[in-house]
Amino acid sequence: MDYIMGLDIRWAAIIITELLILVLILIITISNSFRISKLIKKYEKFTKGYGEVDIETLVEKCIEKTNKITEKNKEIENQINKIERNMIHCIQKVGIVRFNAFDNVGSELSFSVALLDANDDGVVISGIYSRDNSTAYAKPITKANSKYALSAEEIKAIDEAKKIYRQMM
Numbered sequence: 001m002d003y004i005m006g007l008d009i010r011w012a013a014i015i016i017t018e019l020l021i022l023v024l025i026l027i028i029t030i031s032n033s034f035r036i037s038k039l040i041k042k043y044e045k046f047t048k049g050y051g052e053v054d055i056e057t058l059v060e061k062c063i064e065k066t067n068k069i070t071e072k073n074k075e076i077e078n079q080i081n082k083i084e085r086n087m088i089h090c091i092q093k094v095g096i097v098r099f100n101a102f103d104n105v106g107s108e109l110s111f112s113v114a115l116l117d118a119n120d121d122g123v124v125i126s127g128i129y130s131r132d133n134s135t136a137y138a139k140p141i142t143k144a145n146s147k148y149a150l151s152a153e154e155i156k157a158i159d160e161a162k163k164i165y166r167q168m169m
Contacts, residue, residue, distance in 0.1 A: 088118040095161030097153045101128045114157035116165075120144040124154045 047053055093116040101110040109129035116122035124146070126137045139148045144158055 089121075090117060091115045091122060092118050093120070093122075093161035093165040095157040095159065095164060097157045097160060099153050102130055104131070110153075112151070112153040112157040114141070114154070114161040116141060116144070116158070116161050120158075120162065124150065124157060126151065126154055 043055075047055075047058060050058060093114070095114040095116075097112045098108040099110050099112075100106060100108055110127060112124060112126040114122065114124045120141065120143050122141050124139045124141055126139075128135045128137070139146045139150065139154065141158065144162065150158075
């Protein structure tokens with residue numbers, strides 16, 4: 001009888017051990033199914049709008065798009081650099097001075113306009129108004145100076161153009 005009881009205890013221990021192993025496997029299986037469910041949701045969210053596509057194809061498409069965007073950015077950067085180089089030679093500084101060239105003429109109808117680029121190169125245009133006629137003069141400007149004599153008003157127009165530009169920057 002002791003022998004039978006010993007067998008029953010051994011069998012009971014084996015059965016309990018097997019049941020514990022089955023419960024452990026069941027817990028692991030449930031845990032893994034939750035993890036797989038989360039992964040499936042993430043995968044569906046990641047591939048949303050692409051239909052039935054695998055991750056490898058999706059990553060390849062992303063890399064391809066990234067390369068195209070990088071190339072386009074380089075092109076845009078080159079265009080911006082070219083525009084910036086050209087901008088140096090565009091009129092960026094403008095100064096206007098109105099004045100009376102003659103005592104008997106009012107309303108400050110005479111003027112000097114300075115049109116300069118970033119290097120202070122450009123032109124000064126002056127218009128002298130009198131009761132009988134009006135005359136216009138243009139003088140080339142290099143580095144804010146001219147090889148022609150500049151009037152006080154023309155110098156003032158150049159200084160005004162440079163001053164306004166500095167205030168904008």
